[in-house]
Amino acid sequence: MEKRSTSLRSISRKERASANRNVRFGPITYISRDVWRNRSRTIMSLSSIAALSFLFVLFMSMDQGFSDFFEDDIGVPSDEQKELYEVKGVMENWVYLISALCMALMVLVVANTGIITVLERKQELATLRAIGISLPKVATLVAGSLSIILYGGILIGTLLGMACIPILDRVNVSLFSDGIGFPFSFDPSTIVLSLLIGTGAGLLGSSLPLFILTQSSPLEVLRDG
Amino acid sequence: MDDGPFIKVDSVTKRYNMGHSTVNALNGMDLEIEEGEMVAIMGPSGSGKTTLLNMIGGLDSPDSGTIHIKGMEISSLNEGQRAQFRKNNVGFIFQFFNLIPSLTALENVLVPVMFDKDPPFERGVQLLERMGLKDRMGHIPGKLSGGERQRVAIARALINDPMLILADEPTGNIDSETAREIVSLFKELNDEGKTMLLATHDRIVAGRARSMIKVRDGHVVKGKAHSRSGMVHLSDEEKVKKKKRVVKG
Amino acid sequence: MDRPMFNPATYSMSHLVKERTRSLTMIVTISLTVAFLLLTSSLLFGVINEIGTSEKQGLLQGSIPGSIDMFETFQLDSELSERARNSLINYLMITSLIVFLVAFFIMYNTMAIAVKERRKEIGILRAVGFSTGEILKIFLVEGAMIGMISWIAALFLGTPFIVNLAAYLIERGDGGIFFVQPVIPPQLIAISLAVTLGLSLGSTYMAIIKPIRSSPVALMRTRI
Numbered sequence: 111m112e113k114r115s116t117s118l119r120s121i122s123r124k125e126r127a128s129a130n131r132n133v134r135f136g137p138i139t140y141i142s143r144d145v146w147r148n149r150s151r152t153i154m155s156l157s158s159i160a161a162l163s164f165l166f167v168l169f170m171s172m173d174q175g176f177s178d179f180f181e182d183d184i185g186v187p188s189d190e191q192k193e194l195y196e197v198k199g200v201m202e203n204w205v206y207l208i209s210a211l212c213m214a215l216m217v218l219v220v221a222n223t224g225i226i227t228v229l230e231r232k233q234e235l236a237t238l239r240a241i242g243i244s245l246p247k248v249a250t251l252v253a254g255s256l257s258i259i260l261y262g263g264i265l266i267g268t269l270l271g272m273a274c275i276p277i278l279d280r281v282n283v284s285l286f287s288d289g290i291g292f293p294f295s296f297d298p299s300t301i302v303l304s305l306l307i308g309t310g311a312g313l314l315g316s317s318l319p320l321f322i323l324t325q326s327s328p329l330e331v332l333r334d335g
Numbered sequence: 336m337d338d339g340p341f342i343k344v345d346s347v348t349k350r351y352n353m354g355h356s357t358v359n360a361l362n363g364m365d366l367e368i369e370e371g372e373m374v375a376i377m378g379p380s381g382s383g384k385t386t387l388l389n390m391i392g393g394l395d396s397p398d399s400g401t402i403h404i405k406g407m408e409i410s411s412l413n414e415g416q417r418a419q420f421r422k423n424n425v426g427f428i429f430q431f432f433n434l435i436p437s438l439t440a441l442e443n444v445l446v447p448v449m450f451d452k453d454p455p456f457e458r459g460v461q462l463l464e465r466m467g468l469k470d471r472m473g474h475i476p477g478k479l480s481g482g483e484r485q486r487v488a489i490a491r492a493l494i495n496d497p498m499l500i501l502a503d504e505p506t507g508n509i510d511s512e513t514a515r516e517i518v519s520l521f522k523e524l525n526d527e528g529k530t531m532l533l534a535t536h537d538r539i540v541a542g543r544a545r546s547m548i549k550v551r552d553g554h555v556v557k558g559k560a561h562s563r564s565g566m567v568h569l570s571d572e573e574k575v576k577k578k579k580r581v582v583k584g
Numbered sequence: 585m586d587r588p589m590f591n592p593a594t595y596s597m598s599h600l601v602k603e604r605t606r607s608l609t610m611i612v613t614i615s616l617t618v619a620f621l622l623l624t625s626s627l628l629f630g631v632i633n634e635i636g637t638s639e640k641q642g643l644l645q646g647s648i649p650g651s652i653d654m655f656e657t658f659q660l661d662s663e664l665s666e667r668a669r670n671s672l673i674n675y676l677m678i679t680s681l682i683v684f685l686v687a688f689f690i691m692y693n694t695m696a697i698a699v700k701e702r703r704k705e706i707g708i709l710r711a712v713g714f715s716t717g718e719i720l721k722i723f724l725v726e727g728a729m730i731g732m733i734s735w736i737a738a739l740f741l742g743t744p745f746i747v748n749l750a751a752y753l754i755e756r757g758d759g760g761i762f763f764v765q766p767v768i769p770p771q772l773i774a775i776s777l778a779v780t781l782g783l784s785l786g787s788t789y790m791a792i793i794k795p796i797r798s799s800p801v802a803l804m805r806t807r808i
C-alpha cells in the first residue's frame with residue numbers, strides 16, 4: 111500500500127524519464143480528432159464552402175476579365191466591344207448577386223455545421239466544462255473545428271478557381287445554344303476578398319452555435335442521451 | 336489548515352421549476368464532512384443525491400444557503416471561477432463515464448490539462464498504469480469494457496491530484512464483480528488521503544465505504560451529519576495511521 | 585392492438601416545432617435554393633419563349649406579390665448580345681447546379697444529425713414493433729413537410745425578393761438594359777415543387793436509411 115501511495119503522490123525523476131516521451135496532447139490534437147471523427151460531414155461542409163468560394167472567384171474573375179478587356183485598347187471600339195460593353199454593366203450586377211448568394215449560403219453552411227456540432231456534442235462539451243475547462247476555452251475548441259472547415263474550404267475553392275480561370279478564359283461555354291467566350295482574369299486581390307467574405311460569413315454563421323453553447327449548462331453532463 | 340470541517344453544507348435549498356410545479360431537490364440540507372472521509376450517500380431515487388454532489392462540486396449553485404470547501408465559499412463563485420475550482424480541486428466520476436469517444440484512453444485522461452502550459456503527460460501515463468490499463472492506453476473508449484472505461488474516468492479525475500472526489504453512481508453501469516474492484520480502488524485512493532463522496536443505490540458499495548448518510552426529500556435523515564463521532568466508522572487506531580500517511584505524502 | 589398507434593403527420597409536426605432552430609435552417613436553405621433555381625430557370629424559359637415569338641409576356645407581371653416589371657424596356661439589339669446572354673445563362677446554370685448540391689449537403693447534414701439525436705427513439709419504436717418502412721415513413725413525412733413549407737416560402741417570398749434584387753442591380757448597371765424577361769410558366773411551378781420535394785426527401789432518405797437498418801439494441805445504446 112505504501113508503494114502505491116508513493117506512485118500516485120510523487121513521481122520520481124527516473125520514472126519521469128522512462129515515461130512515454132511521444133505523448134503530446136493539446137487543443138490542436140483535440141480539434142483535429144474531432145474534425146477527423148466526423149470526416150464525412152467535414153468533407154461535405156468543406157466541399158460546400160469550397161464550391162461557394164469557387165463560384166465567388168469565378169464571377170469576380172469574370173467581372174475582372176471584362177474590365178481588363180476594355181482597358182486593353184481604348185481606340186475606336188469595335189462592334190464586338192460595343193456589345194460586350196453592354197454585357198459588362200449587367201455582369202457587374204450578377205457579380206454582386208452571386209457574391210451575396212455565396213455569402214448567404216456560406217453563413218448557412220457554417221451555422222449548420224456549428225449548430226450540429228454543439229447539439230450533437232452537447233454532452234461532450236458539458237463534460238469538458240464539468241471537469242473544469244472554462245466556457246471560453248470550450249468555445250475556442252468549437253470555433254477551431256469550424257475554422258478548419260471554413261478556411262480549408264476557402265483555400266480549396268480559391269485554388270480550384272485559380273486553376274480553372276486560365277482554361278475558361280475566352281472558351282465558349284455552351285450548354286444549350288450559341289454563346290460567346292467571356293474574358294476571365296484572376297486578380298490576386300480576389301484571394302483577400304474571398305478571405306474577408308469568408309471571415310464575415312464565419313463570424314455571422316458561428317454566432318448562433320456559440321450562443322447556443324453559452325446558454326447550455328455544464329449540468330447537461332448528467333442527461334442520459 | 337482551517338479549523339472548520341473540510342466540506343460544510345449549510346441549510347442549502349435548490350428548487351427546480353418543472354412547468355407548473357416546482358420540485359424541491361434540496362430542502363435545508365446540512366452536512367459536514369471531514370477531510371479524508373469516504374462517505375456513501377444513499378437514498379431513494381429523486382431524493383437529491385445528484386443535486387447535492389453537483390453543489391459540492393461547483394457544477395450548480397444553490398438557491399439559498401452556503402457551501403464551504405476548505406473554508407472557501409464556493410456557492411457564490413461565478414461560472415468562470417467555478418470552472419477553475421472544479422479543475423483544481425474536484426475529480427468527477429460519472430455513472431455513464433462521459434469519456435470522449437474520439438480520443439484514446441490516455442488522451443481522455445489528459446483532457447482536463449490540455450490547455451495547460453506544461454501538461455503533466457507522464458502523470459497521465461502513470462495513472463493509467465496504476466489503473467491496470469498499461470496496454471490499453473492507445474485504445475478509444477468504444478473498444479474498452481465498462482469497467483475499463485470507468486477506470487479511465489477515474490484516472491482522468493485524478494490527473495490534477497484533487498483533494499475531493501465525487502462519484503455519482505460510479506458502479507451503476509457495470510457488473511458487480513467489476514464494481515467491487517472499482518470500490519477497492521476508491522478505498523486505496525481514500526487511504527492516500529483523498530476525500531471521497533459516492534452517491535449510490537448499491538448496498539454492497541455503500542457497505543464498503545467508511546461511513547454512510549441517508550438522504551430523503553432533499554435533506555439528511557439518518558446519519559451522521561453534524562455528529563463527527565458517529566460519522567466515522569474507522570477505529571481510532573486506523574485513523575491515526577491515516578493521518579500519518581497524509582502527513583508523509 | 586398492443587402497440588401505440590399514432591398519426592405520422594402530427595408526430596412529425598410536433599418534432600418540427602420542437603426542433604425549431606433546425607427546421608428553420610432547413611427551410612431557409614431550401615427556399616433560398618429553390619428561389620435561385622426558379623430565377624435561373626425562368627430566365628431560361630424566357631429565352632426559349634423568345635425564340636418563337638417576338639412578343640414578351642410572362643407570368644411575372646403582377647402575378648407574384650411584390651414583383652415589378654423590370655425587364656419591360658428590354659431590347660434585343662443584335663445576335664452578339666444574344667449569344668453573350670446565352671453564355672451568361674450557362675454560367676448561371678452551373679451556379680444553380682452548385683447551389684443545389686450545397687443545399688443538398690446542408691439538408692443531408694441537418695437530417696443526419698436529427699436522425700442521430702433520435703437514434704434511441706428509433707430504437708424504441710423498432711423494439712415495440714414498428715417496421716423499418718413505417719419509421720421511414722415518419723421521417724419522410726417530416727422531410728416532405730419541410731419541403732412543402734420551403735417551396736411555398738420560395739414561391740411567394742423568395743422569388744419576388746430575388747427578382748427585385750436582380751431588377752435593382754440591373755437598373756444600376758451603366759450599360760443599357762440587356763436581358764430577357766423571366767417567364768414562369770405553370771410547368772415550371774410544378775417542376776420546382778418536384779425539385780424541392782426531391783431535395784428534401786432525397787436528403788432525408790439518404791440520412792436515415794443506414795441508421796434505420798441497424799438493430800434496435802444498437803440503436804438504443806447511446807452512451808460511451
Ligand SMILES: Nc1ncnc2c1ncn2[C@@H]1O[C@H](COP(=O)(O)OP(=O)(O)OP(=O)(O)O)[C@@H](O)[C@H]1O
Nearest residue numbers: 351352353358360379380381382383384385386387
Ligand atoms: N435539471 C433539473 N430540472 C428539473 N428537475 C430536476 C433537475 N435536476 C433534478 N431535478 C429534480 O430534483 C429532484 C432530485 O434529483 P436528483 O437527481 O438529485 O435525485 P437523485 O437522488 O440523484 O436520484 P437518482 O437516485 O434517481 O439519481 C428530483 O425530483 C428531480 O426530478
Ligand SMILES: [Mg+2]
Nearest residue numbers: 384385386503
Ligand atoms: Mg442521481
